[in-house]
């Protein structure tokens with residue numbers, strides 16, 4: 030476990046556990062999840078250059094992973110999560126719901142109405158830099174058509190021009 034690079038360590042933070050899970054905590058510490066970061070409940074790891082991810086991360090792309098909700102525990106602060114959902118920007122017409130910490134604004138995960146039983150958390154919320162570096166290294170890049178010209182992508186990822194998951 031390597032949390033040494035996390036300058037605001039949170040109570041209860043856990044690196045990789047024997048069951049393949051680790052905690053993910055928001056910036057202020059109010060919201061904490063226990064998420065699968067290894068094994069069969071970790072479905073995918075990816076970066077995304079889509080328009081939504083520019084806005085909701087205030088950045089040029091997002092680094093995400095997909096997990097089975099059934100293997101996820103809300104350790105604390107579920108009542109602090111604000112849900113914001115819309116479907117205007119989603120090519121399939123699915124609704125994408127965003128769950129943010131209502132105190133510090135950290136986006137903890139997204140949920141698609143077309144992808145039931147799955148949560149899409151953000152790699153940077155996981156309380157273990159070794160896990161972010163290894164188990165969660167992005168294997169897929171999507172919406173490469175929206176990639177900034179000054180970003181060359183990540184070596185070794187499988188690149189998709191649009192949405193890898195829906196083909197849209």
Ligand SMILES: [Zn+2]
Pocket residue numbers: 055056057058059060130131132133134135
């Ligand atoms: Zn917070």
Ligand SMILES: [Zn+2]
Pocket residue numbers: 077078079080081082091172
């Ligand atoms: Zn995206």
